[in-house]
Amino acid sequence: MKKAPIIWTTTLLFSISFLVAAIAVPWYAVAVGFGWFEIIATILALGYCGMSITAGYHRLWAHKTYDAHPFLQWAFAIGGAFALQNSALHWSSDHRDHHRHVDDNEKDPYSARRGFWYSHIGWMLRDYQGTTYNDYTNVRDLQKNRIVAWQHKHYLALTIATNVGIPLLLGWLSGNMLGMILSVGVLRLVLSHHFTFFINSLAHIWGKQPYTDKNSARDNGVLAFLTYGEGYHNYHHIFEYDYRNGIKWWQFDPTKWLIKSASYIGLTRNLRIVPEERVAMAKAKMQLLRAQQKAQLLPNAEQLLQLLEREYELLLARMQDYYQLKKQFVLQKKQALIEQYQTADFKQRYREFKYHLQQQHQHWQRLTAAFH
Numbered sequence: 517m518k519k520a521p522i523i524w525t526t527t528l529l530f531s532i533s534f535l536v537a538a539i540a541v542p543w544y545a546v547a548v549g550f551g552w553f554e555i556i557a558t559i560l561a562l563g564y565c566g567m568s569i570t571a572g573y574h575r576l577w578a579h580k581t582y583d584a585h586p587f588l589q590w591a592f593a594i595g596g597a598f599a600l601q602n603s604a605l606h607w608s609s610d611h612r613d614h615h616r617h618v619d620d621n622e623k624d625p626y627s628a629r630r631g632f633w634y635s636h637i638g639w640m641l642r643d644y645q646g647t648t649y650n651d652y653t654n655v656r657d658l659q660k661n662r663i664v665a666w667q668h669k670h671y672l673a674l675t676i677a678t679n680v681g682i683p684l685l686l687g688w689l690s691g692n693m694l695g696m697i698l699s700v701g702v703l704r705l706v707l708s709h710h711f712t713f714f715i716n717s718l719a720h721i722w723g724k725q726p727y728t729d730k731n732s733a734r735d736n737g738v739l740a741f742l743t744y745g746e747g748y749h750n751y752h753h754i755f756e757y758d759y760r761n762g763i764k765w766w767q768f769d770p771t772k773w774l775i776k777s778a779s780y781i782g783l784t785r786n787l788r789i790v791p792e793e794r795v796a797m798a799k800a801k802m803q804l805l806r807a808q809q810k811a812q813l814l815p816n817a818e819q820l821l822q823l824l825e826r827e828y829e830l831l832l833a834r835m836q837d838y839y840q841l842k843k844q845f846v847l848q849k850k851q852a853l854i855e856q857y858q859t860a861d862f863k864q865r866y867r868e869f870k871y872h873l874q875q876q877h878q879h880w881q882r883l884t885a886a887f888h
């Protein structure tokens with residue numbers, strides 16, 4: 517079969533930026549040395565690009581796991597262009613296809629079954645999508661979002677303005693133009709690219725599958741560290757509408773922390789989470805499947821399988837009891853809180869009314885006394 521034609525702009529951009537980051541950046545670090553200004557600016561710019569993709573492109577627009585204030589959306593739209601990963605509209609369209617047809621070599625744009633290279637970067641180097649490249653039927657909702665539509669329309673201008681403008685401006689401020697172009701300009705871009713690409717490649721190859729084995733996605737704490745929390749990809753593929761990827765408090769998910777903190781100041785709202793019960797059930801199901809596979813190989817398989825089945829049913833029943841009661845408990849607590857508030861409110865009003873009455877009483881006494 518004839519290979520799809522190479523997309524030269526992307527191929528050259530990825531290759532040149534990678535070579536500069538791999539050769540010129542270390543050379544400069546040794547020969548001249550980067551200052552604190554460049555190092556801090558690179559880390560901040562890297563975080564801004566990364567989080568615009570994870571919190572903005574991915575969890576806000578592609579999956580709609582929460583709502584965001586326009587101010588935050590503008591910030592993500594500009595940061596996403598700075599990250600140079602195509603427009604939010606295009607990115608989300610590809611990503612929704614990825615979830616819908618995960619591991620399907622024809623329909624998943626970065627199917628992990630086609631190997632590490634293809635899912636990491638190869639899928640962008642050749643025109644594999646052909647005529648379907650501009651098919652945005654799966655993101656009609658986003659086409660109606662004026663910020664997403666604006667970013668899509670002015671994407672090229674925005675990428676140039678941010679990728680050229682920001683390093684030049686910082687270089688002018690610090691007085692070290694070359695150092696800033698190499699660090700914030702090139703190194704930041706290359707790291708930002710590959711950290712995101714790891715989610716499509718490594719996060720489908722390396723790690724554990726605690727929630728589902730129906731697709732290749734994995735949970736991986738090391739990758740979570742490089743990808744602002746997106747490494748918990750097994751959880752994400754089964755519960756894609758959850759604004760969190762790492763659901764445990766100790767799991768490194770700064771994207772989740774950003775979305776949650778922003779909710780306290782009204783920049784985000786309607787944060788969606790999957791009920792605890794469904795997560796626990798998915799996990800138990802996977803444990804059952806794994807244990808069944810092992811038990812089948814043992815001499816007393818029949819007996820063991822029966823035992824597993826029985827205990828699993830019991831576990832489900834216990835879960836149901838517990839979570840049902842927990843729901844009621846939460847509801848009761850809420851009710852008690854309302855009552856408490858009402859009592860406090862009542863006491864306050866009682867004191868106010870009493871005071872008003874006393875005042876009026878005095879007033880009345882004085883008034884009637886005048887008629888004696």
Ligand SMILES: [Zn+2]
Nearest residue numbers: 611615752756
């Ligand atoms: Zn996703």
Ligand SMILES: [Zn+2]
Nearest residue numbers: 715716733749
């Ligand atoms: Zn994936």
